[in-house]
Amino acid sequence: MAKHRIYTTSFSSVYPLYIAKAERKGRTKQEVDQIIRWLTGYSQVDLEGILMGVTDFETFFAEAPAMQPARANIKGVVCGVRVENIEEPTMREIRYLDKLIDELAKGKAMEKILRAP
Template sequence: MAGHRIYGMSFGSIHPLYVQKVERKDRTRAEVDEVIRWLTGYDEAGLERAIADGRTLEAFFAEAPELNPNAALITGVICGVRVEEIEDPLMQRIRYMDKLVDEVARGKRMSSILRGS
């Protein structure tokens, strides 16, 4: 099965776009990094390596230490599709990350974004 073209995009090229999005709404890179680490289990150094080494989104999630068990609590619509109804596990994880960053940009409280963790 051929993967979606987003799977081959580098995480390092997408991360700055997330940061720009939230900074326009007076939020910070630290908040973006916090939600991504919460979702994926990367520590700060691991996340920095993932940004720097050019790994694809597919590799980023494949090499993630552990998807947060509360990720299934992420619901809502992203790109016109309900994230909880996405069948492809990799696409669902990418959309979870998109949804978390959107919630940061919208000004949601971090405790709510991190699903009470």
């Protein structure tokens, strides 16, 4: 079975779309970066380095230093699919990020987005 094309798409090519979506709704690049760091464990310096290169989504998530355990609490629908029902691990990670950015754009508080206890 062929991989979905998002796997080979560079993270840096999609990142500006995340920023634009957030900024259209009055949120900030810093909040998008905070979400990405929370989900993946990348530092800001590491994230900025990735954005300078051509790291694809599959590699971005495979090399993430510390995937957030609380990400399993992310529930809901992205692109018509419930994220908690996605079986393929990399696609689930991508959709977790999509869902978090959606929540940011919808005005949800950062504490809730980051699943603070």
